[in-house]
Amino acid sequence: MAGVRIHTGAPRFSLTANGDRQGGTAHWQLNLNTIQASGAGAFVNLPSAYGKGQLQFKYEPNGPVWVGDARIQIPTLALDGNGMAGKLNTLTLSTRFQQQRGDAPAVDAQMRFSNGQFHHKNSGLHLSGGRLDIPFRSDPKATGSDGTFSVVRVVHNQQSLGKIQGRVTQKKDALAFTATHVSDLFPGLTAALTGTVFTSGFRFRDADITFQIPPYELPAASDLARFVPAAKGLTLSGTVSAQGKAAISRKGLDGFLDVEMTGGALTMAEKKITVEGIDTTLRFPELPRIRSGPAQQIRFARAAMGGIVVDGGTFDVQVESETTLFVEKGRLFWCGGKVDAQALRITAGKQDYNVSLYCQRLGLSRILEQLGSMNARGTGTVNGRIPIVYSNGNIRFDDGFLFSTPGEAGRIQLTGTEILTRGIPAGTAQFAQVELAQEALKDYAYTWAKLGLVSEGEDFVMRLQFDGKPANPLPFVYKKEIGSFVRVEAGAQGSVFQGIGLDVNLRLPLNQLLQYKDIVNMIQ
Structure with missing residues (x-):
């Protein structure tokens, strides 16, 4: 065979035969050792092989009849090349044939082996405990x-x-x-x-x-750490299906895989993180290479991280390799509006990321309720950009700003704002100013609003700026002697404010607001 080189030790062959004019019989035996063959990038090694068989012939009126059989036993056969390796134990090839009256020979053959192994290096696919018993016939219609x-065990x-x-x-x-x-x-x-x-x-x-x-349907709360150790504490449920095709040739292995999930849910109970209603179809067209097609869309219906609730969204992603995920774009539906995320490449081991979130027509009252740990109602929307920095396990808001929609006034009603005066000594001018702002924000009509988001140390600081006026008189009067407003007793007449600008800082522990670190670590 062209391009194939075969090397073997000295064979031992014996033949015995007897017969007469009417027919005869021949018996043969063959012993080979150290058989090696190479070609087309593959190498085959057989430490030994043993064969025996017989051939009978006899003359009949319609012509000669030939009958024979052969059996070859190979204790071990090893194959290596083209990124694949295999080993067969106790390989047996047997055949029996008959030919008469000049017809084509009728051949029946059998191939058997046990404890076979196969390994494809690039894909990490390994088969063990393989058994095979296949008949061959010269006439496939017989x-x-x-x-x-x-195969006892398939390992990836x-x-x-x-x-x-x-x-x-x-x-x-x-x-x-x-x-x-x-x-x-x-x-x-x-x-x-x-x-x-x-x-x-x-x-x-x-x-x-x-x-x-x-x-x-996946078992309830299937632990992803079984497949990805870094995903400890993360569970998955939903319905999955898959289909694919693979081709094996002298060039190697190639194929595709489609994986679909419907109604999926991810949960990290310890961190109160959930993602629900996950629907996606991921196509991997270059098997065994772990690389998906571009613009693979992942959709979800709801996500919650602590007190932050997202009302669904989509991400276009591409799995670039086993260690790299490229997020081409993302859109979240949050607080009645839209949040768009720019492209981001996530790589295992990388500890520094920057991403900007572009916000459109977010409900201001809903933002304050989710981020500010207070009760909020009202009208009006804000737009803007929130830059986020992730570095060495820490997340920071990098000078984000949201502005009210130009030409659109609004109204805000906040209660449960005790956090605004936390840490400020009572009876001080600063306390009185913040207390006045608290009362004003219980029902406040604004012409414009601005929301600043920034990290300071371990804290998340939200700066609220408004221009407008309270909807009702406030229980405060101005005292010239102290140069400040003071609260009046219940039933006493307060003050009517025709216009008042508010500038209030709200400070919260960031790890209380958003428990994120373990999610990011899962891709490392």
Whole structure:
């Protein structure tokens, strides 16, 4: 064979024969050792091989009849090359043929092996405990039993996936097979496999495999740490399905995989983080390379992180490799408006990221309620940009600003604002000023509003600036002697403010507002 080199030790061959004019019989035996073959980037090694057989012939009125059989046993066969490695134990090849009256010989053959192994280096796929029993016939239309095969264990990147059992049917220049994969990862999960191994005579040409996983509901709160150790504490539920195809040839392995999830939910109970209503289809068109197609859309219906609630959103992503995820763009529906995120490449081991969130028509009262730990109602929307910096496990708001929509006035009603006076000594001028702002914000009509978001040390500082007036008189009067407003007794007449500008800082511990660190660490 062109391009194939074979090296072997000295063979030992014996032949005995006897017969007469009516016919005869011949018996043969063959012993080989240290058999090595190479070609097309592959290397095959057989430490030894043993064969024996016989040939009988006799003359009949209609012509000679030939009958023979042969059996070859190979204790071990190893294959390495083209990114693949394999090993077969106890390989047996047997055949029986008959020819008469000048017809084409009728051949029946059998190939068997046990404890086979296969490893594809680039994909991390490993098969072990393989068994095969396949019949071959010179006439594929001849009736007979199908072959069988099984794989005790399928492993991908040291994770046991399950086992495979199937049957093989001989076709013209091909072997067709069907099989079932039973998962070790999820109880009751099975995958249907079909495929064809194309042959040229008794030589392998190429093969294709198609597989499908029907919709399967994941067990409640499946622990993702079983698959990604960094995802400790994160659970997943929902319905998943998959389909794909792989082709094996002299060039190696290639194929595609489509994975779909509907009604998915991610939960980190300890951190009170949930993402619900996850729907996505991810296509990986370059197997065994772990790289998805571009613009793979992930949708979700709701997300909550502590007191922050997002009313759904979408992300366009691409899995660039096993260690890199490229977020092409994202859109969140938050506080009645939209938040768009710029492109971001997330790489395992990287500890520094910058992303800007562009906000459109967010409900001001809803922002204050979620971020400010207070009760809020009202009208009016804000727009702007919130830069966020993640560095070495810490998150910071980097001078973000939201402005009221130009030409659009609004009204805000805040209660539960005791946090504004926290840490300010009672009876001081500063306390009185903040207390006045508290009363004004209980029902305040504004012509414009501005919201600043910034991090200071471990705190999240929200600066509220308004221009407008309280809707009702405030229980405060001005005292010239102290140069400040003071609260009046209940029932006493207060003051009517025709216009008042408010500038209030709200300071909160950032880790109380947004528990984020473990989420980011999961991709590291």
